[in-house]
Amino acid sequence: MYTKSNNWLNAKIKAIKKLTKQTWKFTIQFDEDFIFTPGQFITLKVRGVQRNYSIASFSKNRNLIELIIVKVENGKLTTILFRDVEPGENIEIKGPKGNFTMPENTNRDIFFICTGTGLAPFKSILDEIELSGKYPKRIFLIFGTRTKNDLLFYDEMKKMVKSIPNFNYIPVLSRENWEGETGYVHQQYNNIVKNEKLQNPLFYLCGWRNMIVDAKQQLSNLGYDSSNIKLELYG
């Protein structure tokens, strides 16, 4: 069994699945169980290039983890992953790392705010909540993306709405009209904060700099500071 390690662990890419044209799911298989807390990330090294990725899964099968990775134009590692790598490729992993994890006391309102592959750590946390049956008081997942086709794990999320009590899933599209919410993530938490009676809310923000900087500012305008906000900045 692997617990936290500062050494590189040998693993391999077991499967690659296209979730959307630009975002693929990579299933990683370890030789032994890989122990982590949902919300954490790992460092992935492929063909000498290393980058950090949030773990996007949690299952009873502890020697498997899933990553969801978006292709970045001319990105060094993502070009290798999307162009050259196939299932069976030997890779190395370091970790788990980070404390973007659930608080001990979950008798409070939890907000997960993300765009794109920033959904990854929340998917892992939700998988674990569903599996354990230990439900926090209330969760609001606000997930921003462009079009319906970009709604990562849409079916899984709809299923969790039924299986996890008080789980509110709010997908928001910025470039397509549909039956759900449109615009940006910011309007959604602003509405909830203004209209709901919240209990000691804790805000998790995950993704790229622009969304995170805006959200921090808007939450500060609403009266929340770093003691109520946890960040995972992708770049």
Ligand SMILES: Cc1cc2nc3c(=O)[nH]c(=O)nc-3n(C[C@H](O)[C@H](O)[C@H](O)COP(=O)(O)OP(=O)(O)OC[C@H]3O[C@@H](n4cnc5c(N)ncnc54)[C@H](O)[C@@H]3O)c2cc1C
């Ligand atoms: C803790 C942590 C967890 C992460 N988890 C994930 C994850 O789960 N999924 C995931 O897809 N990425 C994740 N990332 C980002 C990832 O580490 C890489 O930065 C990303 O895959 C690009 O690597 P690259 O080598 O292809 O591009 P590089 O050659 O390193 O860089 C390309 C340039 O594009 C910028 N850039 C990269 N991605 C974007 C983007 N989407 N939008 C705008 N600018 C961008 C970078 O800042 C850089 O300037 C995470 C980063 C951190 C720090």
